[in-house]
Amino acid sequence: MDEKEMEIIMAQMQEMQDCMQRINQADITVAEQQAIKISAEAKALCTEGKHEQAQAHVIAFSKKLAETPALQELRRCSEIATGITPMIPILDQYKVGNFNDYNVCDH
Secondary structure (H helix, E strand, O other): OOHHHHHHHHHHHHHHHHHHHOOOHHHHHHHHHHHHHHHHHHHHHHHOOOHHHHHHHHHHHHHHHHOOHHHHHHHHHHHHHHHOHHHOHHHHHHOOOOOOOOOHHHO
């Protein structure tokens, strides 16, 4: 990586950090608390053998969460980093996959 590429990465990282600081932290805290609650509910359903119901519960919550302004802004901020990731190979391991064959009770 040369100096010019490093400058570009640093500028994009600063832009992403600035974007992240504009996100309403209270909304993130509420989302985290809701996620903890949903996780506990899903775990209880898994324990009862209700895997499909647990999966549906988590997916419904995820869809609702994705519509919140804070998460939409978080998504926008993360898009700033897309220019950085090809230059940093270790980030490739965190790409999201297809979860059609994944059930929340499996983990």
